[in-house]
Amino acid sequence: MYKVMLVDDDFPVIxxxxxxxEWEKLGVTLHSTHENGKSAFEKASEEMPDILIxxxxxxxxxxxxxxxxxxEINPxxxxxxxxxxxxxxxxKQALNLRVxxxxxxxxxxxxxxCQVIKKIVENLERKDSQNFVYINQNTVNIFNLP
Known part of the structure; x- marks a missing residue:
């Protein structure tokens, strides 16, 4: 499952x-919540989430x-x-950061x-499967060296 980090200084929103x-039904886990960006950055530096809200x-x-x-750490x-x-x-600032x-x-x-999260999960799964195919092709190429 993909990890979600939720950051908002308005505790009722969190x-x-x-x-x-229902995070699990979306294929994700709510990994951590934070009330400020500094605390979120420190946690993400230790364990990067897949999705930041x-x-x-x-x-x-x-x-x-x-x-x-x-x-900058994880494009x-x-x-x-x-x-x-x-x-x-x-x-505009958000668009420039490609959110x-x-x-x-x-x-x-x-x-x-929920639709936004589902779409993100689908995109992550597609990227993961493409990476898996690429890794498998490279593994095959390594074992088929002349």
Whole structure:
């Protein structure tokens, strides 16, 4: 299962997502939750999640900076921004970091959220199967050396 890290300084949001979303049915586990970007970065530095769901405006390190720093370590990190910010400048920053989606809290729809996660999981599975085929082909090539 893929690991999800949830980061938001609004504890009720973390609590709601932790309880409302049936993570395992989506093919993921809720690996960790954090109330600020700094704590999330420290945890991800030890054990990188596959999917990051983050707010933007948080103390100590905002979600844009967190995304930027984690993508420098793992460019394949899948990111969903979940924010109250509707201003285009924030969406543009997120797009520049190649996040997978940008959801607005005031318009939160659990079905839409689950669809976003399912799509990310499908993409991760596709990449994993492509990598597996590539590794197997290389293994075969190694054993078929002249």
């Amino acid at each position: 609590e709601m997502l932790s309880e409302l979303i 983050t707010d933007i405006g948080m103390p100590q390190m905002n979600g844009i900076e967190l995304t930027k720093q984690l993508k 394949n990190l899948q990111v969903v921004i979940l924010s109250c910010h509707t201003e285009f400048k924030f969406a 997978q989606d940008y959801l607005v809290k005031d318009m939160f729809d659990s079905e839409e959220f």
